[in-house]
Ligand SMILES: Nc1nc2c(ncn2[C@@H]2O[C@H](COP(=O)(O)OP(=O)(O)OP(=O)(O)O)[C@@H](O)[C@H]2O)c(=O)[nH]1
């Protein structure tokens with residue numbers, strides 16, 4: 028009688044549905060999403076006042092287009108998960124163990140052996156595999172082989188309460204199946220990592236599991252094929268016999284795998300509490316020796332069942348919060364990740380562009396003044412000449428003022444080409460009180476106007492500067508408002524990232 032085995036089978040049978048109420052956390056997750064959508068909507072960056080073709084406006088439009096695309100894509104992603112959800116639902120309430128490992132690790136052999144054990148103890152055994160998104164039940168055990176054999180997701184239900192998922196390496200799933208397989212793994216409650224005792228602890232294999240592990244699932248490393256071939260002499264004949272590796276050898280290998288796995292999990296950012304002490308076993312020795320109590324014990328199965336029993340509590344904890352985990356993962360991977368990976372960098376680039384525009388604004392304004400002034404000044408001598416005889420300074424100003432406004436407006440539009448500019452309010456040209464034509468030395472000569480020319484040049488300069496200042500202020504305020512809007516949008520994403528993290532922590536808190 029194998030006590031550990033029976034105890035494990037009994038324990039599985041007792042795992043009723045947990046009483047944790049997921050409704051509050053599910054409501055929090057849904058609330059998070061709709062509040063995020065609302066916040067992003069309210070935080071739309073208003074590009075009013077910008078030329079539609081400008082780099083700034085195009086970038087803002089691109090950002091909004093991308094957000095719309097994200098919203099659409101995530102809807103599709105959630106719909107695409109429907110088959111996986113439906114599949115997972117078929118196993119609702121059962122404990123699902125992911126049996127993971129490189130090809131030839133002995134996954135199929137272990138699953139088959141465990142199935143045989145359960146059957147022996149009067150438990151129903153049902154094999155199945157995944158094909159074209161459908162779950163197909165089959166009567167035959169998994170194929171075991173020296174060459175890579177398992178290329179599809181397959182599993183076996185043991186009794187009422189346990190499901191083993193025998194995965195091909197996650198990478199070998201075909202593209203069609205990959206997403207479904209990946210998502211199906213969502214439903215695994217714990218991971219058995221099978222690593223062959225011929226080269227144990229190839230921890231890079233765990234990279235593929237990073238996603239599952241970060242979800243707080245417990246990990247039990249299992250050193251498979253923990254056996255050696257012995258040559259015995261029997262009645263003068265040499266016979267080959269498979270026997271267990273020695274307890275000392277097993278202990279060494281387990282300690283080594285434990286240490287490597289610990290380092291790896293640390294590097295992956297996974298809590299060490301999820302890692303269970305590794306166990307060694309040999310399905311072949313247990314089988315060939317008849318799987319009686321002594322054979323099972325010697326092959327490592329007592330310790331294996333004890334480790335599985337210890338895995339039950341954390342695995343059941345995952346199982347009981349699984350619906351919330353599935354929604355949480357969707358929000359993390361399909362909603363938040365694109366915001367962090369695409370939108371935040373785009374906002375950052377936009378912010379930089381805005382800063383650049385703000386920084387160049389004073390130089391642009393100075394340039395407008397310069398261009399307009401240079402345009403006006405060459406015409407002044409002729410104008411002053413024209414009105415010299417009549418000493419009509421007012422006529423000069425009446426002609427120059429609209430010319431100046433026109434020149435300013437044109438150059439402002441050309442230089443500040445990102446902005447939509449309203450026609451500037453009329454700006455007068457104010458001459459000093461004593462400015463005017465100068466009486467000539469002789470009465471028959473017309474008055475001279477050199478000083479007047481200089482004074483007029485200065486007055487025009489001042490008027491242009493006043494115009495540029497007003498326009499500059501409008502543009503600066505606009506850029507400032509845009510920058511604030513971009514900042515708000517960044518804050519929204521940061522705030523909601525933090526909030527989802529808090530919901531996640533609450534969900535993973537022991538006792539929920
Ligand atoms: N010595 C020894 N060999 C084993 C044991 N378990 C499995 N094997 C052998 O290892 C090889 C691979 O076993 P499988 O169970 O097919 O391995 P797998 O992990 O399912 O491999 P893939 O499906 O290819 O990923 C086969 O040749 C098995 O006979 C064991 O306990 N001891």
Ligand SMILES: [Mg+2]
Pocket residue numbers: 134135136169170171176177
């Ligand atoms: Mg296999």
